[in-house]
Each structure stands twice: as C-alpha cells, then as structure tokens.
Amino acid sequence: MFALVDCNNFYASCERVFNPALNGKPVVILSNNDGCVIARSNEAKAIGIPMGAVAFTIKEIVKKFDVKIFSSNYTLYGDMTNRVMMELGKFAPEMEIYSIDEAFLNFKGFDYENLQFYSEKIRKTVSQNTGIPISLGVAPTKTLAKMANLIAKKNTSMKGVYLIDSPEKIEDALLKTKIENVWGIGRRYAKLLNTNKIYTAKDFTLTNDIWIQKHLKVVGIRIKQELLGNPCIALEMIRDKQNILNSRSFGKMVSTFPILEEAVANFASSCAYKLRRQKSCAKVLMVFITTNPFIQTDPQYAKSCVVQLPIATNSSIEILKYAQIALKKIYKEGYRYKKAGVLVNEIVPENQIQTGLFEEFDAQKHKKVMKAMDKMNLTFGRGKVKIALQGTERKWKMQQERLSQNFTTRWDEILEIHCIK
Structure with missing residues (x-):
C-alpha cells in the first residue's frame, strides 16, 4: 500500500x-515580483479569486473581503x-518527496487493518x-493513492x-473521478480522451x-x-x-554591468552552496541574461555562455570567477535586462574528482574555506x-512588498513571546 501525503494550501x-x-480568512500568495496569484487558501477560492490572477486586477475583491496578501517567501516555505x-x-522506511508539499510513503509490510489509525x-x-495540516490518501498503487487523496480533501467528513x-x-x-483528474493525464490527453467518449477513470480502464x-504510449498502459x-x-x-x-x-x-554582475554572483553562489549541500561538484557552468520580451518598445537581447570548468568544483570562489568571465562575454550595453541566471551541470560526487597535474587550483584549501x-552562515x-x-546593495532584488518574516531561519526575525503577569 502507498500513501500520498499532501500539505493543505x-x-x-x-x-x-x-x-x-x-x-x-482569505489568504493569497503572489509570484516573484508580486506579479500574480500562485497560491490561495480555501477562503480565497470561495470568494472567486482565480489562480494566476494578476495582482492589480483583484484590488476590488481584496478590499471587499479583506484578503490578506503575501509575497512568496521561499526561504520560509523551503x-x-x-x-x-x-x-x-x-x-x-521508504519515502519519495514528490514536490514541495507532497510525498509518497510505502506501507509495504504494514498491518493493513490498522492503516486508518x-x-x-x-x-x-x-x-x-509543524503546524501544517495535511491530507492522506492510501491505496494499492501510487495513482490510486493520488485519487484517494483528492477524495480525502473534498470530503470534510473523512x-x-x-x-x-x-x-x-x-x-x-x-466511477467518480473525471479522467482529467487522474494523475498522469494532462490537458492534451484529457481532451483526446473526452473526444473519444472517455470521461471517467472507469471509462479509461475499459x-x-x-x-x-x-x-498514450507505454505511460497510458501503466x-x-x-x-x-x-x-x-x-x-x-x-x-x-x-x-x-x-x-x-x-x-x-x-542596465549597468556592476548591478548585473552582482546579481549573477549571488545566483552562482547559491548554485555552489547547493552543490556543497549534496556533496557534489559541477564540471560545466552556464550564465544567461535576457531583456523583457513583453516591453516591445525596448530593444531585445538574450544570450547565454557555457563554460567548461578546468576541474569540477563546488567552491563559491571558483564558480563566481567563471560566472563573471561568462557574463563579460555576453553582456552588451544599451539594453535593459529583466532576468539573469546561472546553471551548473555535469554534476559528479565530490569524492570522484579528476584533478589536473599542473592545475594551480588548491581544492583542499578551497574546501576548508567553504x-x-x-x-558561520549557519x-x-x-x-x-x-x-x-x-555586493551589499542588491538593487536588482525582486519586488517583495508584502514579504513575511523568515521566522525559522533568521535569529533576528524569530517570533518573540512576551508573558504578561
């Protein structure tokens, strides 16, 4: 038996x-730069706030129902x-983390008579x-467990x-599950199946x-x-x-190189830290920059640069150095940039690094520094x-006017509890 655990809202x-x-109360979470709605509480859904709604288009309903709006706080959510x-x-004994708010558990060998309890x-x-409400669906397969979870969420009596x-x-x-709600059936397949009079999961099994x-290829058979x-x-x-x-x-x-350079340096540092967390190193690094294609009056430009690192590394010092080199190759003056990013790949375990005989890079020294x-950061x-x-100015940072505190990851933002005698 499998269980699909899903965190509610x-x-x-x-x-x-x-x-x-x-x-x-109705609660809404906005996307990067407070652009559009990416998450809603049940109360927000009930008053008609749609997923993906642009923030400024829901001002009236927000005011009418006193909707609480927050910028996405990925540090807290993570x-x-x-x-x-x-x-x-x-x-x-076995768990698959499926997404940020979902996980499968394997109940193989458990006493099935006590699974409800x-x-x-x-x-x-x-x-x-943790304070987080969850729903569980338990079934003989992962697909049925997903279905059971949906039933558990919809029926409050359960x-x-x-x-x-x-x-x-x-x-x-x-019989009760529409084909578009079956795990693995996307919109395109659902449309095809409906056209062929397959409306429910039961119809599909027949x-x-x-x-x-x-x-649907082999995926459909599964x-x-x-x-x-x-x-x-x-x-x-x-x-x-x-x-x-x-x-x-x-x-x-x-528009200016120093600000763009600072942003790319921070992205590269984040990649390096994630590599160290999983005890890996990267052989290849890519930097990309792009203007805003939705501002048609602006000249458009998008470019990327791939760098083969001399030795696979997870050192922030090395990765930032080559990210800076890549950025200098692709940066052009006269453009207003909207987005940048750093990608590292060809990732290998840090204990399987092939070093160079004449390489000046001291991996052990960098490892100690990192x-x-x-x-210290921890x-x-x-x-x-x-x-x-x-840098320190972060003029490039996202617009997050409604950001909540990092209650669990920063000492200076932890909640204070005062006892009143």
Missing part, C-alpha cells in the same frame, strides 16, 4: 503557522517543507509538530484521511490496450494498470540533482559571510 498554511489571526518531510520520514496518527503528529483498500472502493473511486498504446490496482510505478528515492539552476526576474530593469563560510544567519563580488 501549503504556502498559506506556512503563513498561518506564525500568524494564527489569518485562520479562517524550511517548513523540510520540517514536514522529516516528520513523515519517521513513519515509513496509523494514517490519522501521521496527520495528527505532523500538524502538532477528516483528511481516505483509504482505497477494497475492490468496491476502487470501483467507486474510478478502453482497449491497443488504442491506449497507440495514443496508468491503466495502476487504476486497476496493479502497482507498476515504484517510489523514486531521493537522488542528487543533476542540474542546479538559480535565476530571478529583477524587481527593476537592470566549510568555514557555511558554518550560525549567524544566511548571507552574513559571502564573496565580495556578491
């Missing part, structure tokens, strides 16, 4: 953990998801220890837990395998088998990233110690 729930006054996943990892215990523990643990429940779920193979209760999609254990990208749209258009820098706060090229 995750971004909004993270904000509510540290501000209980938000409970029961830390909270780590806390949730750590709690979930205590309840199953066990699932309720998971939900209660996560809520108690208190966030639903088990598909019998042929009768599988049949009932198949469809000829040859037809499914022709139109989905059908999963819906029938035959597991054929295994858990994917946590693996190191093979590509690491860090990029941002700027809060203001950037270890000390990371330790102790005193993120970004307290950094490479000079990263």
Whole structure:
C-alpha cells in the first residue's frame, strides 16, 4: 500500500503557522515580483479569486473581503517543507518527496487493518509538530493513492484521511473521478480522451490496450494498470540533482554591468552552496541574461555562455570567477535586462574528482574555506559571510512588498513571546 501525503494550501498554511489571526480568512500568495496569484487558501477560492490572477486586477475583491496578501517567501516555505518531510520520514522506511508539499510513503509490510489509525496518527503528529495540516490518501498503487487523496480533501467528513483498500472502493473511486483528474493525464490527453467518449477513470480502464498504446504510449498502459490496482510505478528515492539552476526576474530593469554582475554572483553562489549541500561538484557552468520580451518598445537581447570548468568544483570562489568571465562575454550595453541566471551541470560526487597535474587550483584549501563560510552562515544567519563580488546593495532584488518574516531561519526575525503577569 502507498500513501500520498499532501500539505493543505501549503504556502498559506506556512503563513498561518506564525500568524494564527489569518485562520479562517482569505489568504493569497503572489509570484516573484508580486506579479500574480500562485497560491490561495480555501477562503480565497470561495470568494472567486482565480489562480494566476494578476495582482492589480483583484484590488476590488481584496478590499471587499479583506484578503490578506503575501509575497512568496521561499526561504520560509523551503524550511517548513523540510520540517514536514522529516516528520513523515519517521513513519515509513521508504519515502519519495514528490514536490514541495507532497510525498509518497510505502506501507509495504504494514498491518493493513490498522492503516486508518496509523494514517490519522501521521496527520495528527505532523500538524502538532509543524503546524501544517495535511491530507492522506492510501491505496494499492501510487495513482490510486493520488485519487484517494483528492477524495480525502473534498470530503470534510473523512477528516483528511481516505483509504482505497477494497475492490468496491476502487470501483467507486474510478466511477467518480473525471479522467482529467487522474494523475498522469494532462490537458492534451484529457481532451483526446473526452473526444473519444472517455470521461471517467472507469471509462479509461475499459478502453482497449491497443488504442491506449497507440495514443498514450507505454505511460497510458501503466496508468491503466495502476487504476486497476496493479502497482507498476515504484517510489523514486531521493537522488542528487543533476542540474542546479538559480535565476530571478529583477524587481527593476537592470542596465549597468556592476548591478548585473552582482546579481549573477549571488545566483552562482547559491548554485555552489547547493552543490556543497549534496556533496557534489559541477564540471560545466552556464550564465544567461535576457531583456523583457513583453516591453516591445525596448530593444531585445538574450544570450547565454557555457563554460567548461578546468576541474569540477563546488567552491563559491571558483564558480563566481567563471560566472563573471561568462557574463563579460555576453553582456552588451544599451539594453535593459529583466532576468539573469546561472546553471551548473555535469554534476559528479565530490569524492570522484579528476584533478589536473599542473592545475594551480588548491581544492583542499578551497574546501576548508567553504566549510568555514557555511558554518558561520549557519550560525549567524544566511548571507552574513559571502564573496565580495556578491555586493551589499542588491538593487536588482525582486519586488517583495508584502514579504513575511523568515521566522525559522533568521535569529533576528524569530517570533518573540512576551508573558504578561
């Protein structure tokens, strides 16, 4: 049996953990640079705020219903998801982190008669220890577990837990689930299936395998088998990233090289830190810059530069050096840049580095420096110690006028509790 655990309204729930006054009120989270709606609480959905709505178009409804709006705080959300996943990892020997707010658990070998109680215990523990509400769907396959989770969310009487643990429940779920809500069926496939009178998951399981193979390939066959209760999609254990990208749209258009250089340096530093966290090094680095294609009155320019590093590294010093070299090759004056980014790939374990005989780069020395820098940043706060090229002004940073505090990752922003006698 598999369980799909999903955090309810995750971004909004993270904000509510540290501000209980938000409970029961409509909450909306905006995208980078406060552009559009990327997350909503149930209350925000109920008053008709659509996903993807541009922020300025919902001003009237925000004022009418006193909607609480927040800039996306990815530092907070990332830390909270780590806390949730750590709690979930205590309840199953195998776990697949599927997204920032979802995870699959493998209940193989568990006493199936007690899975309802066990699932309720998971939900209660996560809520108690992190403050994040979750829903669980349990079923014989991952696809059915996804379906069970949707049922658990929609039916409040189930208190966030639903088990598909019998042929009768599988049949009932198949009949009630629209084909577009089946995991793995995208919009294009849903449209094709509807055109061929396949409207529900049940209809799909009755469809000829040859037809499914022709139109949906082997993926479609796997989905059908999963819906029938035959597991054929295994858990994917946590693996190191093979590509690491860090990029941002700027809060203001950037025209000068020093500001663009500072932004790229910060993106490169973030990539290097992520490499060190997973004990990996990168062989290749790419820097890209682009103007805003939506401002047609501006001259347009987009360019990237790929650099083969002499030795695979995770040193911020080395990665920033080559990112700066790449940026100088592609930067052109006379343009207003909207976005930049750094990508590192061809990633290898840090204990499998092929060094050069005449290479002047002292990997061990850099390793010690990076270890000390990371330790100080962990102790005193993120970004307290950094490479000079990263600068201090951050004129390029995203527009985040409604950003909440980093309650869990910065000492100077932690909540203060005062006892009144």
